Amino acid sequence: MRVTTTDGRQVDLEQGALDGLRTRIRGQVLLPGDAGYEESRTVWNAMIDRRPAFVVRCLGTADVIAGVRFAREHGILLCIKGGGHNIAGLATADGALMLDLSPMRGVWLDPRERVAHAQGGCLLGDVDRETQVHGLAAVLGFVSATGVAGLTLGGGFGYLTRRWGWTSDNVVGMDVVTADGRLVRASCEENPDLFWGLRGGGGNFGVVTGIDYALFRVGPEVVGGIVAWPASEAPGVLEMYRTLAEAAPPELTLVALLRLAPPAPWLPQEMHGKPIVAVLACHSGRPENGEKAVAPIKAFGKPVGDVLVRRPYTQIQALLDATQPKGRRYYWKSEYLPGIEPALCEKVIAHGATIPSPHSAVILFQIGGALNHRSPEHSAVGNRDARYLFNVTGSWEQPSDDAANVAWVRSAWNDMKSFSTGGAYINFQTADEGPERIVAALGGALERLGKIKAKWDPENVFRTNRNIEPTR
Numbered sequence: 001m002r003v004t005t006t007d008g009r010q011v012d013l014e015q016g017a018l019d020g021l022r023t024r025i026r027g028q029v030l031l032p033g034d035a036g037y038e039e040s041r042t043v044w045n046a047m048i049d050r051r052p053a054f055v056v057r058c059l060g061t062a063d064v065i066a067g068v069r070f071a072r073e074h075g076i077l078l079c080i081k082g083g084g085h086n087i088a089g090l091a092t093a094d095g096a097l098m099l100d101l102s103p104m105r106g107v108w109l110d111p112r113e114r115v116a117h118a119q120g121g122c123l124l125g126d127v128d129r130e131t132q133v134h135g136l137a138a139v140l141g142f143v144s145a146t147g148v149a150g151l152t153l154g155g156g157f158g159y160l161t162r163r164w165g166w167t168s169d170n171v172v173g174m175d176v177v178t179a180d181g182r183l184v185r186a187s188c189e190e191n192p193d194l195f196w197g198l199r200g201g202g203g204n205f206g207v208v209t210g211i212d213y214a215l216f217r218v219g220p221e222v223v224g225g226i227v228a229w230p231a232s233e234a235p236g237v238l239e240m241y242r243t244l245a246e247a248a249p250p251e252l253t254l255v256a257l258l259r260l261a262p263p264a265p266w267l268p269q270e271m272h273g274k275p276i277v278a279v280l281a282c283h284s285g286r287p288e289n290g291e292k293a294v295a296p297i298k299a300f301g302k303p304v305g306d307v308l309v310r311r312p313y314t315q316i317q318a319l320l321d322a323t324q325p326k327g328r329r330y331y332w333k334s335e336y337l338p339g340i341e342p343a344l345c346e347k348v349i350a351h352g353a354t355i356p357s358p359h360s361a362v363i364l365f366q367i368g369g370a371l372n373h374r375s376p377e378h379s380a381v382g383n384r385d386a387r388y389l390f391n392v393t394g395s396w397e398q399p400s401d402d403a404a405n406v407a408w409v410r411s412a413w414n415d416m417k418s419f420s421t422g423g424a425y426i427n428f429q430t431a432d433e434g435p436e437r438i439v440a441a442l443g444g445a446l447e448r449l450g451k452i453k454a455k456w457d458p459e460n461v462f463r464t465n466r467n468i469e470p471t472r
């Protein structure tokens with residue numbers, strides 16, 4: 001079998017070596033043509049089409065250790081798949097040994113200590129489902145099929161961020177298989193340098209087999225959902241969004257977006273495919289407070305659809321899932337923002353009016369709050385001045401439409417990026433974003449991260465990510 005080495009050469013791997021690996025794996029070793037190989041090798045973004053030489057579907061930490069040691073022994077390029085949601089397709093690489101953690105989706109809870117232990121292949125929905133049994137929640141993201149590991153290693157934000165910070169701010173500890181195939185603990189007490197780097201510095205330092213999240217009392221019922229108006233109302237709606245967001249309590253998170261109306265049952269049929277402006281909201285506190293907080297949104301103008309209501313927290317956490325299926329073509333560009341200026345709203349409206357695909361959107365996320373209150377040195381994630389984020393999300397079906405959709409995203413981004421804090425979210429970066437964008441994402445943390453890399457992965461075994469070179 002042909003494999004790619006860490007230095008990019010193509011070499012043959014003997015059948016005997018692969019047979020030996022099989023005896024050391026409790027999960028599966030999948031080759032091209034095997035049932036399950038396609039599912040493992042493909043990722044959420046169909047623009048990414050890579051073929052690992054083989055896949056180790058890990059059933060536990062021992063499989064991860066065996067896989068890392070095997071890759072090291074034979075000098076094979078290693079890639080790691082969590083939820084497979086990274087837009088740049090960082091989970092997969094041609095000719096590599098892929099460690100696919102998707103069978104590792106166990107969640108254990110200590111409700112008294114308010115900590116959840118999630119295995120490294122968990123999706124966000126796995127954690128929400130188990131924590132909500134106890135009326136608790138971890139700080140996670142907006143789409144339930146996203147992997148916890150990739151999200152957390154890059155920072156992570158969602159509806160609870162304004163109360164408790166980045167997802168990575170709320171990690172108590174991680175279990176990590178290092179480049180030399182050892183299992184170590186990373187926490188404030190054990191290997192604090194590694195722990196610092198893992199919280200934002202990506203999967204550069206090892207394979208995370210488990211994450212312990214601090215939990216908070218949320219739900220089971222919250223006020224959340226979406227209200228939509230015709231796009232002609234966008235100037236007023238975005239001004240209302242801007243004003244409400246600035247005054248919002250930490251429990252309330254508001255997202256504004258422009259797109260073409262999806263064929264959703266909560267929108268009248270005559271609106272389907274027409275341009276809309278919408279506000280997505282979640283108030284994670286007491287529902288009666290939530291209802292008061294979102295009343296101005298519901299009362300604004302003449303909405304064409306309104307499903308901003310009391311609902312289970314797990315439901316709001318999955319509300320956007322249907323809009324983000326695996327297998328479409330995606331291209332995004334985003335920037336952190338210090339605030340929302342009226343001039344930015346004008347540009348959002350202008351680019352919303354030229355959307356070339358029924359699945360694309362221009363989105364303003366409110367973040368800020370608790371994440372702004374920690375020291376910039378707290379962990380690698382940084383960007384403590386970010387209060388909002390814009391994301392221009394291109395999403396379409398046919399390869400023949402690639403050029404038009406990518407051009408639309410890039411033109412909107414180019415026109416709006418002067419509003420940026422100068423920082424960019426590492427987890428939203430596409431495959432064509434180069435080293436200067438890693439600097440935009442990690443800025444001042446890079447020097448320290450290079451030293452942590454030199455200590456924990458001096459030979460750069462974990463390189464198929466937003467890579468940080470070891471610096472000595």
Ligand SMILES: Cc1cc2nc3c(=O)[nH]c(=O)nc-3n(C[C@H](O)[C@H](O)[C@H](O)COP(=O)(O)OP(=O)(O)OC[C@H]3O[C@@H](n4cnc5c(N)ncnc54)[C@H](O)[C@@H]3O)c2cc1C
Nearest residue numbers: 082083084085086120141142147149150151156157203208
């Ligand atoms: C539809 C959608 C919605 C999103 N919503 C949000 C959101 O609300 N908030 C937010 O912050 N982000 C969001 N993201 C971005 C998301 O955080 C990143 O795409 C993230 O990389 C996804 O993690 P994953 O495990 O699914 O990805 P993968 O593609 O599996 O992995 C991403 C990177 O992490 C590495 N990795 C994965 N698992 C491990 C592991 N166990 N150990 C070590 N390295 C590992 C991979 O090697 C790769 O480099 C969203 C993405 C999508 C596609």
